[in-house]
Amino acid sequence: MKIAIGSDHGGFKLKEAVIEYLKSLSYEVVDCGCFGLDSCDYPVYAKDVCELIVKKECDKGVLICTTGIGMSITANRFEGIRAALITNEDMCRLTRQHNNSNILVMGAKYTPIDVAKKYVDIFLNTEFEGGRHERRINLIEKE
Numbered sequence: 001m002k003i004a005i006g007s008d009h010g011g012f013k014l015k016e017a018v019i020e021y022l023k024s025l026s027y028e029v030v031d032c033g034c035f036g037l038d039s040c041d042y043p044v045y046a047k048d049v050c051e052l053i054v055k056k057e058c059d060k061g062v063l064i065c066t067t068g069i070g071m072s073i074t075a076n077r078f079e080g081i082r083a084a085l086i087t088n089e090d091m092c093r094l095t096r097q098h099n100n101s102n103i104l105v106m107g108a109k110y111t112p113i114d115v116a117k118k119y120v121d122i123f124l125n126t127e128f129e130g131g132r133h134e135r136r137i138n139l140i141e142k143e
Helices: 009-024 042-054 069-075 089-099 113-125 132-142
Strands: 002-007 028-031 060-065 083-085 103-107
Touching: 002 009, 002 042, 009 028, 009 060, 009 103, 009 113, 042 060, 042 069, 042 103, 060 069, 060 113, 069 083, 069 103, 083 089, 089 113, 089 132, 103 113
Parallel strands: 002 028, 002 060, 060 103, 083 103
Antiparallel strands: none
16 A cells, blocks of 8 residues: 655654654655655645545545644545544544544644544544445535
């Protein structure tokens, strides 16, 4: 599985830790930036991750900023993207099972590294249930 990941300066340190974790699990990772702590604009990195997913060059994505809100808002503007801002394990599991989310969004200010690793594991290992949820996803895609 190939994972695209991006952050702004507020999420940079958590992004680096998540990349290291993903690589330790043998995932292929595409780091879309940012590449340091200097102030930068989160929409640039959200766009880069989303485009890789829409083009099917990556299977899933991870976006991180200080709160996760900006990344989530930006990502969900792209057709075919279902980005979910996660704040607990249940939300993480359900967004995959019910919403077939393809991007995990986290807020670095509220997500310790050990918790982020749990979210990544849940997100990447939980399958979409389909059924009635498929109908709802199709309604979203038709809008």
